[in-house]
Amino acid sequence: MGYIDSHVHLWVREIMSDEMIRRVNNMSNNAVDRQLVSIDHIIKEMDEANIEYVVNIVYPSREMWGSNEDIVLRAINFFKKYPDRISIVGGVQPNHLSEKETKYWLEKQYEAGVSGFKIHPPHMWVKPNSYRVEEGGLKQLEIIYEFAQDHNLPIIVHTGTSYFPVARNKYGDPIFADDVSVDFPKLRIILAHSGRPIWVNTAFQLARIRRNIYLDLSSIPPKRILDYIPRLEEIKDKCLYGSDFPDIGVKGLKENLMEFLSISISEEAKE
Template identity: 30%
Template sequence: MNVADLVAIDVHTHAEVSEDGHRSLSPELFGASEEYFKAQGHRQPTIPEMAAYYRERKMAAVVFTVDAEHATGHRRISNEEVAGGCAEHADTLIPFGSVDPWKGRAGAREARRLVEEHGIRGFKFHPSVQGMAPNDRTAYPLYEVIEEVGVPALFHTGQTGIGAGVPGGGGIRLKYSNPMLVDDVAVDFPELRIVLAHPSFPWQDEALAVATHKPHVYIDLSGWSPKYFPPQLVRYANTLLKDKVLFGSDYPMITPDRWLSDFEKLDIKPEVRPRILKDNAVRLFGLDAVGRTPSTGGA
């Protein structure tokens, strides 16, 4: 990965389909998400197809799935498959893992192995889908390992399209995705680099408060078209958080083409734009000129 040649780093994309056609969510929850994003009928890309898509645009992309086996009873896409697919396209893809926090110390051992043996560069959590508050002590052995190995943890925050419109929300509890619950994690693991994913509706002010108060907490802008960003998010991105806000699309539900087109119309200072699109992610991931990180040696 030649970072200097990249125009942007998308820190939030989903590997939704495995090589054998298995999806990371049940048909009911996946269908609700497609309906929410008005993405019905869109073909879900494979990891090689994602690589080709981003390579064509001279972008890099962080790729992950969600391990929520305990809460959903649905088998995850293998972290090893994500890592291997990204390793084959290391010029453009950055692999993140996902370990169900209900797995406790077994999950912690898995996380260490994924980083040390498979080049995983961070971990994705979706508290609402995984059915656990981020500050539940069951997850703490997992966070301990992630902090120790020095890779980021990305937490879904706010509303989710998963389960939207399904009776009972498909069992998805929105309260677990309040960013104030992640504030406890930032206190208890002060060296852990944390990303709060999405404009955190209805808790946008809470997310801004946590990110301004805790030095290692970032915000990604995925899951929303920039034309719908709350004004306070734009204001903070231009000022207090200009070094801690990250470009993310939520591909394939939202394409980077659509996101970037709307971002061009947003009132963002010219000197802040490159920070959001690439520079902040380069610093967060510790990437050098050719995309390696000191902690993992690259994927």
């Protein structure tokens, strides 16, 4: 059995709207051409690295990318030719939809074959626990968690900072996911990026004490993982390997994996 990369963003022009391309280019001096991937090259690199499967995360963000929920359906449709190599984690933006619209898009993405849902608080400008009365009572967010729990799908929550210009990093504190863990005890919650760089200890402690909270290690340079999480072995069964390819600093699917496999942790932990 090969390796699994639990966190990538495979951008292809076919799933991007003109508005999304315009915004990305405005942010980073024509960055779209540098971020776009060739699927043939990706599959070849996966084969060379013995990466059996990648989880491709696609989510809407009107503030960041000018994208809506339809981008998830376009991604599922485009990547469906690789069902044994690539899955799609989707999402809906609860603070821009009515309760009826939220349910509609969850059903549409589920029927299309989504493998989970992503909440990106700094890009969506929403706290993961804002469904609670004392946090604003955003019913749409509660609907997302209930749907995922009822359909046995994981929720991935971005934690930690984001370097993009319109990101609101105050929403990146993983402590807000603690309420979600308590209120939805059967929901699997994955804290993407483990709160790096400033909330790693919070993410680590939550994974230790909450049975349904997990960490993904994506975007942390593999050679620095033990600097960030020195007690990684204690929660080895609660961690997922991921690269965050093709984000800044990620050298490649293969190179990132090879660096991870070289760090000083037990073979049991790596497995």
